Amino acid sequence: MDLFADQVLMSRIQFALTAGYHFIFVPLTIGIGLLMSIFVTRANRTKRPEDDALARMWVKIYTASFAIGVATGITMEFSFGTNWANYSRFVGDIFGAPLAAEALFAFFLESIFLGIVIFGRGKVRPGFYVASAWLTFAGSALSALWILIANSWMQTPAGAELSADGSQAVITDFFAAAFNPSTLPRYGHTVLAVLVMGAFFMMAVAAWYLLKKKHGAAARTMLMTGAVVGVLSTAGLLVFAHASAVEVWEEQPTKLAMMEGMYETEVPGLAAVGIVDEAAQEITALSVPGGTSFLATGTWDTEYPGLNDLAATEKYGDIVVEDMPVNFVFQTYHLMVAGFGLICICLALALIFGRKKGNIQNMRWLQWLLVISPIFPFLAIQTGWLTAEVGRQPYVVYPSTTGPDGVYMLTNTGTSVSVQPFELVITLVLFFAVYLLLFVGWARVIGRFIKEGPVAGAPDGDTSDAGIVSASSPEKEDALVVEEMALEGGER
Amino acid sequence: MELAVLWYFLVFLLIAGYFILDGFDLGAGVLYPFIAKGEREQAIVRRALGPVWDGNEVWLLTAGGALFAAFPDAYATTFSGFYLAIMLVLFALIVRAVSFEFWAGEGSWRPVWNVCFFVGSLLPALLFGVAAGNVIAGIPMDAQGNYSGVPLLGLISPFTLLCGVFSLVMFIAAGACWLALKAPVGTPLQQRAAKLRLPSQLASVVIFLLLSGWVLGIMGTDGMPDDLILVRWLLALLVLVCLVYGIVLDRQASTRADLWSFLCQSGAAGAVVFLGACSLFPVLVNASADSVGAPITLMTAGASELSLFCMTVILCIGLPLVLVYHVIIYRTFRGRVSDADLEPEMAGQG
Numbered sequence: 001m002d003l004f005a006d007q008v009l010m011s012r013i014q015f016a017l018t019a020g021y022h023f024i025f026v027p028l029t030i031g032i033g034l035l036m037s038i039f040v041t042r043a044n045r046t047k048r049p050e051d052d053a054l055a056r057m058w059v060k061i062y063t064a065s066f067a068i069g070v071a072t073g074i075t076m077e078f079s080f081g082t083n084w085a086n087y088s089r090f091v092g093d094i095f096g097a098p099l100a101a102e103a104l105f106a107f108f109l110e111s112i113f114l115g116i117v118i119f120g121r122g123k124v125r126p127g128f129y130v131a132s133a134w135l136t137f138a139g140s141a142l143s144a145l146w147i148l149i150a151n152s153w154m155q156t157p158a159g160a161e162l163s164a165d166g167s168q169a170v171i172t173d174f175f176a177a178a179f180n181p182s183t184l185p186r187y188g189h190t191v192l193a194v195l196v197m198g199a200f201f202m203m204a205v206a207a208w209y210l211l212k213k214k215h216g217a218a219a220r221t222m223l224m225t226g227a228v229v230g231v232l233s234t235a236g237l238l239v240f241a242h243a244s245a246v247e248v249w250e251e252q253p254t255k256l257a258m259m260e261g262m263y264e265t266e267v268p269g270l271a272a273v274g275i276v277d278e279a280a281q282e283i284t285a286l287s288v289p290g291g292t293s294f295l296a297t298g299t300w301d302t303e304y305p306g307l308n309d310l311a312a313t314e315k316y317g318d319i320v321v322e323d324m325p326v327n328f329v330f331q332t333y334h335l336m337v338a339g340f341g342l343i344c345i346c347l348a349l350a351l352i353f354g355r356k357k358g359n360i361q362n363m364r365w366l367q368w369l370l371v372i373s374p375i376f377p378f379l380a381i382q383t384g385w386l387t388a389e390v391g392r393q394p395y396v397v398y399p400s401t402t403g404p405d406g407v408y409m410l411t412n413t414g415t416s417v418s419v420q421p422f423e424l425v426i427t428l429v430l431f432f433a434v435y436l437l438l439f440v441g442w443a444r445v446i447g448r449f450i451k452e453g454p455v456a457g458a459p460d461g462d463t464s465d466a467g468i469v470s471a472s473s474p475e476k477e478d479a480l481v482v483e484e485m486a487l488e489g490g491e492r
Numbered sequence: 493m494e495l496a497v498l499w500y501f502l503v504f505l506l507i508a509g510y511f512i513l514d515g516f517d518l519g520a521g522v523l524y525p526f527i528a529k530g531e532r533e534q535a536i537v538r539r540a541l542g543p544v545w546d547g548n549e550v551w552l553l554t555a556g557g558a559l560f561a562a563f564p565d566a567y568a569t570t571f572s573g574f575y576l577a578i579m580l581v582l583f584a585l586i587v588r589a590v591s592f593e594f595w596a597g598e599g600s601w602r603p604v605w606n607v608c609f610f611v612g613s614l615l616p617a618l619l620f621g622v623a624a625g626n627v628i629a630g631i632p633m634d635a636q637g638n639y640s641g642v643p644l645l646g647l648i649s650p651f652t653l654l655c656g657v658f659s660l661v662m663f664i665a666a667g668a669c670w671l672a673l674k675a676p677v678g679t680p681l682q683q684r685a686a687k688l689r690l691p692s693q694l695a696s697v698v699i700f701l702l703l704s705g706w707v708l709g710i711m712g713t714d715g716m717p718d719d720l721i722l723v724r725w726l727l728a729l730l731v732l733v734c735l736v737y738g739i740v741l742d743r744q745a746s747t748r749a750d751l752w753s754f755l756c757q758s759g760a761a762g763a764v765v766f767l768g769a770c771s772l773f774p775v776l777v778n779a780s781a782d783s784v785g786a787p788i789t790l791m792t793a794g795a796s797e798l799s800l801f802c803m804t805v806i807l808c809i810g811l812p813l814v815l816v817y818h819v820i821i822y823r824t825f826r827g828r829v830s831d832a833d834l835e836p837e838m839a840g841q842g
Contacts, residue, residue, distance in 0.1 A: 064593045070546065071589035075582055077553055081560065081571025082578050085638065088571075092564020093795045097803055100557030103550055104810030111546035112817040116824060119543045119833070123824050168564075174802045416572035418639040427579045434583050438590055441605075445597035 008412045010424040011083045014431065016389075018079065020382060021435050022072040025442075027381055029062065029069040030144060030191070031198015033137035035225060036062045040117075040133040044126050053454040054218055058202075059133075063118055064445045066140075068438055070111070075431075076147075077103075083424075087396055087414030094160050094171045095150055098178070102146035110139025141191060148187045149178050154397050155388070156182040156251045162406035169397070169407045181402060185247045186388075188240035192233045193381050196343060199230035200374040203350055205450055207370035210361060218454040220354070223370075227350045234340075234347060241340075242295065248391075249296035249304070251400040254316055255391035257307045258329035260292055261285065263321070264306040268292035271334060276327040281308075283330075315399055318410060329391045332383040339380030346373045495801060496794035499562040500776070501769060502807065506558050508765035510551035511620075511659075512666075512758045517541055517548045519667020521588065521613025522660070523688065525606065527671065533681045534595075534606070536829050540674035542592060543825045547818065549585065561803050565637055565793035566776040573631060573639025574623055577647055581616045588612025614660075621659025624768065625652030629711070630778035633785030640784070651706060658699045662761055665692035669738070669754035676828050677747065689742045689753060696760070697735050704728060707771070715778075720770045727767040734760035747828075 003009065036058040043055040077099060080088045088095070116124060116132040124132070159176030160169045171177055203226035209219035248256050260268045261276040261283035270291020276283045290300035307324060310316045350370060353360040360366055392398045399408035520541055528534045560567040571578055587608035595605040629651050632641045641647070671685035707713075716724070738756035741749045772778070777788040786792070794800070 060597065064597055067590045067593040070549075071586040074549075074553065074585055074589075077556055078571060078578060078582055081556075081567045082575050083572070085568035085572035088560065088568040089564050092560055092567065093799045096557060096559075096561025096564060096567070096795070097799060097806065100554060100561045100803060101806045101810065103554035103557045104806065104814060107550040107553055108547060108810075108814045108817055111550055112821045115543035115546065115821055119539070120824055122832075170796045171799045171802070174798070416568075416575070416638070417634075417636070418572050419575045420643060423575055423643055426576070430579070430583055434586060438586070441590060441594045441601065444601065445594050448597060 004425050005421050007419070007421045007424065008415055010421055010428065011415045011419075012411065014083060014424060014428055015079060016386075017428070018072065018075045018431060018435075019389075020385070022069070022076055023381065023385055024378070025065055025069040025072065026140075026144075027194035027197035027377070028065045028201060030137070030140045030194045031196070032058065032062045032065060032201060033140050033198070034195055035198055035202050035229060037130075037133040037137045038225060038229075041130050044130045050218060050454070054221065057449060057452070057454040059117055060449045061446060063114070064442060064449070066110075066114060068442055071438065072435070083416055083419060084396075084414050085416035085418070087409065090168050090409050090414070091154075091397060092168070094153060094169055094177050097171075097174075098146045098150040098153075102143050102150075106139050106143030106146060108139075110136050110143065113139065144191055144194070145187055148190060149180075149183050152183040152186050153177055153180050155186070155392055156180045156247070156400040157397055157403040157407045160407050161404050166406070172404075181251050181400070182244075182247045185240055185243035189237065189244045189384075192237040192240060193377065193384065195233040196230055196237065197374065197377040197381060199226040199233065200343070200346070200377050202226035203230065203346075204371050204374050207367045207373075208450065209453065211364065211367045211371065215453050215455075216361075223350060223354045223360070227347060227354055230343075230347050231351060234343060237340075245292075246296050249292075251402060252392065252398060253305055253401065254307060254310055254319060254324070255329070255387075255398075256292075256304065257310060258324060258326045258391055259333040259387065261326055261330045262304065262306040263308050263326075265303055265309050266306065267301050268304045270295065271330075273334065274330065276330050278322070278324075278326055281321075319394060323394070325390055325393060329387055332386040332390065336380045336384040336387060339376045339383065342373075342376040343380065346370065346376065493791075495797060495804065496562070496790045497774070499558070499794070499800055499803065500774065500790045501766075503555060503558050503562060504765055504769035506551060506555035508762045510548070510555055511662075511765050512761045513544075513548035513551055514616075515663045515761050516666035516670040516754070516758075517545050518613045518617045519663035519665065520671055521609055521667070522617055522664055523667050523671065523685070524613070525610050527684050527688070528681060531602070532834075533679075535834050536675055536679075536681060537671060538592065538595060539829045539833055540671060542596075543821060545592065546589075547821060549589070552585075558803070558807075562795055562800060563776055563788075563790065563793040564795060566788050569633065569637050569639060569777055569788060570623070570627065573633075573641075574626070574647060576644040577619050577623060581619050584612040584615035586612075617660045617663040618656045621656035622647060622652045624659070625649075625655030627777050628655070628707070628768065628772065630780035630783065630787070632780045632783040633777075633788075635785050637785050637788060641780075651711075654699065654703060654706070658696070658703055661692050661695045661699060662757075662764070665689060665696050665738075666754070666757045666761060668692055669750070669757045673747070673750040673754050674829055676830065686742070686745070686750070690739060693735055693739050693742070693757070697732065697739075700731060700735070700764070715775065716771050717773050720773060724767060724770050727763050727770060730763040731760045731767065734763065 036055070039051070039055040039058050043051040080095070080099075113132040113135040116129065117136055120129060120132065157169070157177075158180035159171060159173035159178070161172050162168075163170045202222050206219040206222035206226065209215045210223075248259070256268070257263075260271060261274065262268060263281040263283075267290050269285075269287035269289045271283075271285035271287035274283055274285025274287065293302045293304070294300050296302075307319070307321045307326070311319050311321050346369065349366055350360075353363060353366055394411055395408055396411040396414045397407065397409040520537060524534070524537055528537045556567070589612075591605040591608040591612060595602055595609070626647050629649065631639055631647075634640045668685050668688040672682060672689060675682035675685060734756045738753045738760070741753040741756065774790045775787045776790060776793055779785060779787040795803075
């Protein structure tokens with residue numbers, strides 16, 4: 001089949017699939033990491049068993065999600081070399097450093113202190129235990145910074161020049177490259193979005209307990225903690241989403257044109273819903289006239305070049321307007337905005353009705369809404385990411401407005417020459433199989449942790465018993481373990 | 493140029509860190525199905541690795557990132573050229589990583605995660621050696637430096653396979669040393685691990701001599717730098733002294749001897765990596781006889797001076813921090829695994 005012989009397309013599909021999957025668990029991990037740290041801190045301060053139970057439960061959920069995030073993250077770091085060798089040769093002088101820095105500054109931090117969070121209870125001082133939780137969270141937030149530095153450089157290159165022989169981009173200014181025009185808006189945008197994701201996941205678990213009429217007090221604590229973190233992050237998100245929109249307006253004209261479906265130069269409106277007919281180059285949409293112009297510039301009547309005009313310029317002469325995925329980018333962008341709207345509605349409802357003695361105990365529809373609500377930030381995050389990445393096509397390194405001359409690369413020239421299409425078919429099938437196994441395994445473990453709930457830890461209560469049993473004979477404990485497993489099987 | 497030389501050895505330093513630390517980790521995983529009988533012993537093995545495995549694996553990501561940053565061409569050629577092999581390693585590391593937390597979290601799928609843990613340890617242990625063997629023996633490349641041989645099968649030759657077996661037995665020896673050091677003293681698990689050290693270390697010595705003979709006798713030392721000849725002999729001697737001293741220590745049954753035996757094994761692993769570096773220098777990827785493209789060296793593959801300078805600054809800040817983290821984690825979890833330690837593992841059975 002043609003599809004399977006198309007090496008560039010297969011490479012893109014594999015990257016999109018693996019990055020998209022990775023980006024399900026990374027938001028969960030970073031988001032839950034903050035909430036976990038909050039609960040660990042609270043448990044240490046109040047010393048109440050119920051707070052301790054909550055902290056333990058969320059440490060476990062964090063750990064299981066973290067494992068998938070780490071595992072699927074290795075794929076991403078390898079894939080530049082394995083699937084995008086020519087890209088790696090072109091950008092290595094700039095792109096490699098943030099990846100190495102990410103491992104040195106972030107991965108070590110989060111993985112080593114997570115070891116203490118999981119296994120170090122009682123081995124380190126309580127204050128150090130709390131600090132370890134926060135350091136784990138800091139590590140994951142730092143890792144997001146470095147990888148977004150790398151990715152933002154692909155969107156808006158800076159601090160670099162084309163080498164004399166034209167074969168690669170060479171760094172000229174580290175800080176200009178690291179803090180290129182899109183780094184900070186995109187970092188804030190992404191990190192706050194993933195915090196929203198974690199908050200919604202926690203609210204959903206809380207709503208599930210309310211539905212099942214279990215763990216009432218703990219459920220309310222989770223609901224309100226999630227709602228407060230969610231509201232604060234969402235408020236901050238507005239600022240950074242705006243900054244990102246301004247950055248795209250100024251730096252990435254073809255992306256902005258695709259986001260609003262603009263083929264001709266016009267004053268861009270702000271569409272709510274719509275559809276782009278790529279063949280006829282027409283857009284049918286319900287939109288606020290001049291809306292995007294207002295959001296990006298503060299004026300209602302600033303014109304913006306459409307794709308046809310951009311294609312006529314020297315800078316964007318490589319684009320073929322007929323091949324541009326305009327409708328795709330238009331739809332993903334507007335789905336992200338719609339997802340954001342639903343997020344706000346859910347948060348408002350949760351805050352209004354979720355307070356102590358609030359009405360939420362009797363509002364089953366709201367409980368159900370919150371149970372399914374993580375789908376909204378999930379949708380917004382995935383579609384937002386697709387907008388950013390598909391929006392920069394056909395370039396892998398985008399020739400942004402203020403970018404250095406000649407520092408850009410077309411996606412179809414970046415792949416690995418030595419990787420045959422049949423190899424890509426094999427690995428794609430394996431990715432499907434392995435990632436499915438991972439998801440099922442994760443869902444089972446998380447489901448179990450949620451079912452167990454924030455009950456005062458068996459480990460604490462059983463310490464003395466366990467000591468006695470194991471002191472008497474290891475075989476006996478083995479038998480006990482087996483017995484427990486049998487019981488558990490029966491229960492299922 | 494000086495910075496490129498520095499980074500040549502720094503990349504190998506990071507690889508050595510990985511070879512030592514994830515070496516015992518992967519080795520213990522390979523031994524796991526054979527040495528740990530029953531859930532309790534499995535839990536001990538996992539608890540001996542649990543707090544440290546993730547940090548150990550980050551050394552691989554750091555080495556990969558550093559290779560990317562310092563020598564982009566070498567990174568691009570090897571990772572794309574060894575595509576299917578790298579992907580096998582990748583899938584192995586993925587299922588291995590999740591098997592830790594999922595095993596602890598849930599009972600009825602434990603057999604699945606046990607298999608993942610074993611296979612996930614075995615494949616990288618073997619394939620890292622095969623990859624190193626290819627870099628040493630040389631691969632066919634086109635003029636742009638892309639691998640031009642047969643995918644996957646082209647990487648397998650008697651020499652590269654022997655390299656793979658070598659990394660496997662070195663890792664197994666390290667894993668046995670680690671488990672003998674960490675398992676509760678006097679337990680059958682500890683004794684089994686302690687007994688396995690001798691054969692695996694002996695095998696390491698034998699294969700090391702075989703490989704050295706192969707390189708010196710058959711492949712020749714033509715391309716090797718003359719000024720490093722003394723260093724090479726010293727490193728080879730260090731490998732042998734460490735391995736043999738480890739074998740001597742194995743006969744004493746004390747925690748102190750267990751610790752030193754593990755450290756000897758680690759020293760040998762580190763010395764092997766630097767021996768490889770000094771034999772290759774200044775080459776990063778050798779070209780085979782039928783290769784169109786030239787070997788990739790630190791002169792041709794290196795990043796710009798400014799880029800390497802930035803990397804040096806990053807490393808000077810980052811590496812001390814990383815070492816502090818390692819001191820913290822290995823100190824916190826020093827000593828043998830105790831019954832009380834197993835609670836979190838066993839709690840999953842709830």
